[in-house]
Amino acid sequence: MWVVLALVPESAWSAKIGDVAEESSLGQQAFRFLSFRDPSVRYAVIGSVMLGISCGLLGCFIVVRKMALVGDTLSHAVLPGVALGFLCSGVSASGLFDWSFEVANITKNPALIFCGAVVAGVAGTFLVNTLKQTTKIKEDSALGLTLASFFAVGICLLTMIQGLETGNKSGIDKFMFGQAAAIGEDDIRLMLGVTLLIVAVVFLFYKELLVTSFDAGFARSIALPSQWIHHGLMLLVAFAVVIALQAVGVVLVSAMLITPAAAAYLLTDRMHRMLFLAVGFGVVSGVLGAFISFLKPNIPTGPCMVLGASAVFAVAFFGGPRHGVLTRWWRHVSRSKRVQRENTLKALFQVLERRDAQPEESVSLKELAERRRETLDDVSGQASALKQHGLVTLHEEGNKILFTPSGWQLACTIVRNHRLWELYLTNEANIAPDHVHDDAEQIEHVLGDDVVRELERMLDDTTRDPHGRAIPGFADIHKPFAPSAPGPSGYGRS
Amino acid sequence: MADTPATNGVNFPLEIHDLTAGYHKKPVLWGIDLQVPKGKLVGIVGPNGAGKSTLIKAIMGLVPPSSGWVKIFGKPYNENRRRVGYVPQRESVDWDFPVTVMDVVMMGRYGHVGWFKRPNKADREIARDCLDKVKMLPFAKRQISNLSGGQQQRVFLARALAQESDIYFMDEPFAGVDAATETAIIALLHELREKGKTLLVVHHDLPTARNYFDQLLLLNMRVVAYGETEEVFTYDLLQKTYGGRLTILSEVADAVGQRAK
Amino acid sequence: MSEFIPAFEWQRVMVEPWAENLSTTFWIVLMGFLITAACGLIGNYLILRRMALVGDAISHSVLPGLAIAFLLSHSLNTLPMFIGALGAGILTTVLIELIHKKTRVKQDSAIGITFSTLFAIGVILISFGQTDAVHLDAECVLYGEIAFVPLDLVQTELGPGALSVVEKIPGLNSEIFLNGNRLTIAPPSVIRMAVVTGITLLLIVVFYKELLVTSFDSGLSSSLGINSTVVHYALMAMLSVIIVSAFEAVGAILVIAMLILPGATASLLAHRLPPMFGITVVHALLSAVGGIHLATWLNCSPAGAMVVAGSVLFGLAWVFSPSQGLLRRWLGRELDELNEEELDRLAKGV
Numbered sequence A: 001m002w003v004v005l006a007l008v009p010e011s012a013w014s015a016k017i018g019d020v021a022e023e024s025s026l027g028q029q030a031f032r033f034l035s036f037r038d039p040s041v042r043y044a045v046i047g048s049v050m051l052g053i054s055c056g057l058l059g060c061f062i063v064v065r066k067m068a069l070v071g072d073t074l075s076h077a078v079l080p081g082v083a084l085g086f087l088c089s090g091v092s093a094s095g096l097f098d099w100s101f102e103v104a105n106i107t108k109n110p111a112l113i114f115c116g117a118v119v120a121g122v123a124g125t126f127l128v129n130t131l132k133q134t135t136k137i138k139e140d141s142a143l144g145l146t147l148a149s150f151f152a153v154g155i156c157l158l159t160m161i162q163g164l165e166t167g168n169k170s171g172i173d174k175f176m177f178g179q180a181a182a183i184g185e186d187d188i189r190l191m192l193g194v195t196l197l198i199v200a201v202v203f204l205f206y207k208e209l210l211v212t213s214f215d216a217g218f219a220r221s222i223a224l225p226s227q228w229i230h231h232g233l234m235l236l237v238a239f240a241v242v243i244a245l246q247a248v249g250v251v252l253v254s255a256m257l258i259t260p261a262a263a264a265y266l267l268t269d270r271m272h273r274m275l276f277l278a279v280g281f282g283v284v285s286g287v288l289g290a291f292i293s294f295l296k297p298n299i300p301t302g303p304c305m306v307l308g309a310s311a312v313f314a315v316a317f318f319g320g321p322r323h324g325v326l327t328r329w330w331r332h333v334s335r336s337k338r339v340q341r342e343n344t345l346k347a348l349f350q351v352l353e354r355r356d357a358q359p360e361e362s363v364s365l366k367e368l369a370e371r372r373r374e375t376l377d378d379v380s381g382q383a384s385a386l387k388q389h390g391l392v393t394l395h396e397e398g399n400k401i402l403f404t405p406s407g408w409q410l411a412c413t414i415v416r417n418h419r420l421w422e423l424y425l426t427n428e429a430n431i432a433p434d435h436v437h438d439d440a441e442q443i444e445h446v447l448g449d450d451v452v453r454e455l456e457r458m459l460d461d462t463t464r465d466p467h468g469r470a471i472p473g474f475a476d477i478h479k480p481f482a483p484s485a486p487g488p489s490g491y492g493r494s
Numbered sequence B: 001m002a003d004t005p006a007t008n009g010v011n012f013p014l015e016i017h018d019l020t021a022g023y024h025k026k027p028v029l030w031g032i033d034l035q036v037p038k039g040k041l042v043g044i045v046g047p048n049g050a051g052k053s054t055l056i057k058a059i060m061g062l063v064p065p066s067s068g069w070v071k072i073f074g075k076p077y078n079e080n081r082r083r084v085g086y087v088p089q090r091e092s093v094d095w096d097f098p099v100t101v102m103d104v105v106m107m108g109r110y111g112h113v114g115w116f117k118r119p120n121k122a123d124r125e126i127a128r129d130c131l132d133k134v135k136m137l138p139f140a141k142r143q144i145s146n147l148s149g150g151q152q153q154r155v156f157l158a159r160a161l162a163q164e165s166d167i168y169f170m171d172e173p174f175a176g177v178d179a180a181t182e183t184a185i186i187a188l189l190h191e192l193r194e195k196g197k198t199l200l201v202v203h204h205d206l207p208t209a210r211n212y213f214d215q216l217l218l219l220n221m222r223v224v225a226y227g228e229t230e231e232v233f234t235y236d237l238l239q240k241t242y243g244g245r246l247t248i249l250s251e252v253a254d255a256v257g258q259r260a261k
Numbered sequence C: 001m002s003e004f005i006p007a008f009e010w011q012r013v014m015v016e017p018w019a020e021n022l023s024t025t026f027w028i029v030l031m032g033f034l035i036t037a038a039c040g041l042i043g044n045y046l047i048l049r050r051m052a053l054v055g056d057a058i059s060h061s062v063l064p065g066l067a068i069a070f071l072l073s074h075s076l077n078t079l080p081m082f083i084g085a086l087g088a089g090i091l092t093t094v095l096i097e098l099i100h101k102k103t104r105v106k107q108d109s110a111i112g113i114t115f116s117t118l119f120a121i122g123v124i125l126i127s128f129g130q131t132d133a134v135h136l137d138a139e140c141v142l143y144g145e146i147a148f149v150p151l152d153l154v155q156t157e158l159g160p161g162a163l164s165v166v167e168k169i170p171g172l173n174s175e176i177f178l179n180g181n182r183l184t185i186a187p188p189s190v191i192r193m194a195v196v197t198g199i200t201l202l203l204i205v206v207f208y209k210e211l212l213v214t215s216f217d218s219g220l221s222s223s224l225g226i227n228s229t230v231v232h233y234a235l236m237a238m239l240s241v242i243i244v245s246a247f248e249a250v251g252a253i254l255v256i257a258m259l260i261l262p263g264a265t266a267s268l269l270a271h272r273l274p275p276m277f278g279i280t281v282v283h284a285l286l287s288a289v290g291g292i293h294l295a296t297w298l299n300c301s302p303a304g305a306m307v308v309a310g311s312v313l314f315g316l317a318w319v320f321s322p323s324q325g326l327l328r329r330w331l332g333r334e335l336d337e338l339n340e341e342e343l344d345r346l347a348k349g350v
């Protein structure tokens, strides 16, 4: 860490572009940003990329370790450190015991602020741990308490600084909500150093971080110092928070840790993919936020970046390929359609079974509707859905319905599943025969081939279900099937 | 009981019909059928994860059933809550909570007190009596975090007594208590049974289960057997309960749970 | 350093606020006390239900509610603000539930995502809607301006008759209320806060049993027929109302301290809820008074100073708590063991 600090020379605070920009129009601003010529634009973009990388990487571990709110606490707790670091720049030491404090000397020195903030952040986490260990106060209260107390001290210090007679306090107010445009060359060097450090640590200690995040007990059992890894991680998080402060602000910096990582968590199950995704999301939302806040003066960067990240999360939340809410809803809909189709096929099968007929025979929709206890309209809708899937054919202006070979096979399978399951529940699970139907109605649609084979192995006699009806077997399913044109119609009910 | 119609005594204290219940649509219990007669002390036994706690929660409506129904004295649980007493698993509450032993027992009376009112002297008397019955009266003013595991269990029991219910569900009241306390608790349960209360008690120790309970419910995702202890406590049935889970049942339950996701 | 930390002059710090600026000081302290008391009372339940950080989330996310209410109604009237905040509070609770029930994202991340998103929306709305008329400014959002509270006094002119009556009433005839022939009622924000605090206290007393049972054991509460979901949402609604009435004075983040500090202090000192409520109120009073002196001394934000004072009180309780105190830890545990033994002997004797 000290190496990193050595990279940072002391120099004056560069001018803020936000102030210069006030006159120009939206289009001009956008052009200035995209043309990338302005050094402060470059700094802002590079800074956002850095913070996206470091927050994204560490955020993943924070999210899987369920420490999101520790990150939040830490980011609020750095505020008094920021103020103190700011003040310390006014201290000059001319001898070992000869310190003097000159208000006029106060500048915004990134290195001092960095140190102050890290110390405060670490002190905050230390306080949380001590509270949890020595009292009965639970984690959530300890976090909230630390967060707010530290923040209050910070507010007192800040308001005191604002009361001081110094022309140099500009910049400190930007720590609340962040202003990417205020990032200067010194900040960039600091950010670069810290980001490299974080990337290196995550790369080198990936295994250890993974194991301790997944199962701390196991990690201890293979003699990994989980406690130290935890502290090290917290220190890195403090670093990441501090370098992100300038752009995102104290209040929302935790969101840059949590939100991109949580979005990545929704999209993948593998840790290394999650890391890459989170970094990507972090960078995108960071740059986007910087861009938007650049367009108009007075718009703080932090909230824009956070909204960018939230938008990414929202997309993952709704549209994620596996866990997305809309995706799942769509899966649910198509599954219930399938269940619907299978139920209609089953009813068709049962009608034929009742009249002891051959699979090639046709059934009128009216009969089917009676069997399903539904209206004719409903049934004809279902029939056309079945036809679309090639499971049946329709004849006589859609009034007669006829299995195709694949439809017959599917129907047999469903009925077989149903009856096998009923048999299993009664014989093996001791459930009364008149209570198994409802369960089987559900289960018939989810039984996989393996389970069916296992059921067949387990049950001695699979020819009759508990109600005495025949269970369609292999021979039935693969019955030679020669559908003639519309079969002889007009059979009465047998 | 006044509201138990005399008509050939069909109103069982607990009647469960074809109950399938679970978490997030994933069934944990399948097709449970049960009729428990009045004045019985019933032990519920089964391996870990068999769904014993889930059964109690489903009866109390804390876990929604996906099919079937439960009746308490012939009425749905919601209409007869008052007559049900519940002793949860000890770990289910925060023992650092700022209440005294007396406060906890008094909670058992809240159902009788009603909205906007405070417990009166009679309630306090009852609470004291119940504490006395479990020999915890000297601890009445202690904060609950200063109790040992067995003492905590007795406090829960006293609270259930204070509810003055007709049917009790107890989830592992013997977990982590010493032999003396166990004997005391079982004596108390017998006393309650003599008063005509019905008790369903989740229990983990098979050898003692045989002596403690009138009836046993062997549970493993479904009712393996239910009946008088002598009839049910057989090697075969116990083997069926404990030996090997019904792998298919849990596999299929997982498949259903997956589908719901 | 003297430029930064002024010397502690007894006269200036401790006496003058009450002697010279009695009216201002009184209203600020009263407001601080009311806020901390109301927050502390409901905070006790948040702590017990492990929902301290839901309180954190709601305190941030009332902001967009306020901003939208303002943009729609073009006024800072109480009613639209309350409705906006209430809506935002409930929305937060629902969103948190939604995210962590519907996906594999855990509750802590869900809280973080929800409040940061809503808060960011709020900040952006405010910076867009920035006009001269708006006095929700971005800094104020964070730590409020309790010092502005007494600027807005409601006063009525008294006729000579009424004046002579009022002058005779002890308490009312002080300079807090009486300025020439004008009688000060109170700053509207203080009145609002007083009403909210009163209602909070009333609800806690009336629904003591229900709140206690649902917080302690939700299984039992359902068997008693108390719907814990309803209680949960009612609590959240009350919390939103309290937060929005405190918002202007103490802002989004300091209010978290006021929610948690009194209850946490009380939990170190007492073992039952009723005395905890007592300690909460005392803590509120002490931190309000301590805060105003601290702020006068250091010349900093009074709201921040009140929280710092409250934290100091918490620190004292942490050190000196009879059961969990650090002091007791350091001195060893002999006292404790003796007590336990004695109690056990008693128990056996009976």
Ligand SMILES: Nc1ncnc2c1ncn2[C@@H]1O[C@H](COP(=O)(O)OP(=O)(O)OP(=O)(O)O)[C@@H](O)[C@H]1O
Binding pocket: B023, B024, B028, B046, B047, B048, B049, B050, B051, B052, B053, B054, B055
């Ligand atoms: N809240 C929950 N959400 C999801 N699944 C649950 C939940 N609680 C229990 N389960 C699952 O339900 C099954 C039955 O759990 P239950 O607690 O009823 O078992 P049990 O018989 O009481 O076991 P034990 O002897 O350990 O108390 C288990 O497989 C468990 O994983």
Ligand SMILES: [Mg+2]
Binding pocket: B052, B053, B054, B089, B171
């Ligand atoms: Mg259990």
